[in-house]
Amino acid sequence: KAEGRGTWRFFAPEMDARMQARRKLELDLRRALAEGDLKLLYQPQIDTASGRIIGFEALLRWHDEERGVVAPAEFVPVAEETGLIIPIGDWVLRTACREAATWPAEVTVAVNVSAVQFRNETLVETVKQALAQAGLPGRRLEVEVTEGVMLQDTAATLAILHRLRALGVRISMDDFGTGYSSLSYLRSFPFDKIKIDQSFIRDLGQGGDARAIVRAIAGLSGSLGMRTSAEGVETPAQYAELQAEGCAEVQGFLFGRPVPSEVAREMLRLPAARAGAPGAQDAA
Ligand code: C2E
Ligand code: MG
Ligand code: MG
Ligand code: MG
16 A cells, blocks of 8 residues: 555544455455355245235345354445445345245245445346256235335336336335425325334334324335335234224234244145244244
């Protein structure tokens, strides 16, 4: 590195340490991808009308020797900044489709796709290949996007969403209610489902105003022809209010924690794949 940088380092040692830690995280993450230390867990999604599992959301985990199991909040931002999210995202899509193809029921698999992946031309091609290689019909894949995706180049994003839908893939708006321009883009973007952010669900069942917000979102989403889902459902009281407000799908620790694909497969073999039996599955 250039000589002059040494003086800067003298003034900001903590900053330097943080940048070194980030650089190490990036290198370790790159190696994790190459060496197979990334894993997917799957969390059940329940249809409130039937109580049945209708899908699983794929959630990324990194098994690191030093760090233990690392949650995505700790490494996805770095992966996005460094571009590593492109190969990682490819791996996630291929793995989720391949594993879902081994499940003994026609349920969907939902995959979180970063806004950075939407800026890459290869996304649609990657999805197409992942489905083809797995032999998974497009209708069994759901792509979850966050509001950040809507804030970048609208025409390009719309084109990608329409091409994905042409493959039969469904699109969900994740973490709804936490971003900025929530309402305007709901008219122009082709979402099949809105997932109410768990920050609203957390306050349900306690007689506060969270229920009014859930009711408003469910009404809006229903009148625009979209399904409403709620994430982070932890208590029967929350579930009862969500059912009363017309929420079509729920997801949360009350119904099951994220589990490996083999466990998801076993859950689907249980009689009628019934959820609503809190604590039935627990695998951290
Ligand atoms: P998300 O897509 O909104 O996923 C829901 C998060 O809530 C997951 O955290 C899940 O484990 C957690 N969760 C589920 N039910 C409950 C509950 O009842 N209570 C509480 N407190 N939490 C619950 P996780 O797995 O740590 O993932 C965090 C975020 O990281 C995800 O939020 C998603 O934005 C991102 N992420 C996860 N996997 C991927 C991936 O493969 N690619 C990308 N780009 N992002 C991912
Ligand atoms: Mg999600
Ligand atoms: Mg979410
Ligand atoms: Mg979230």
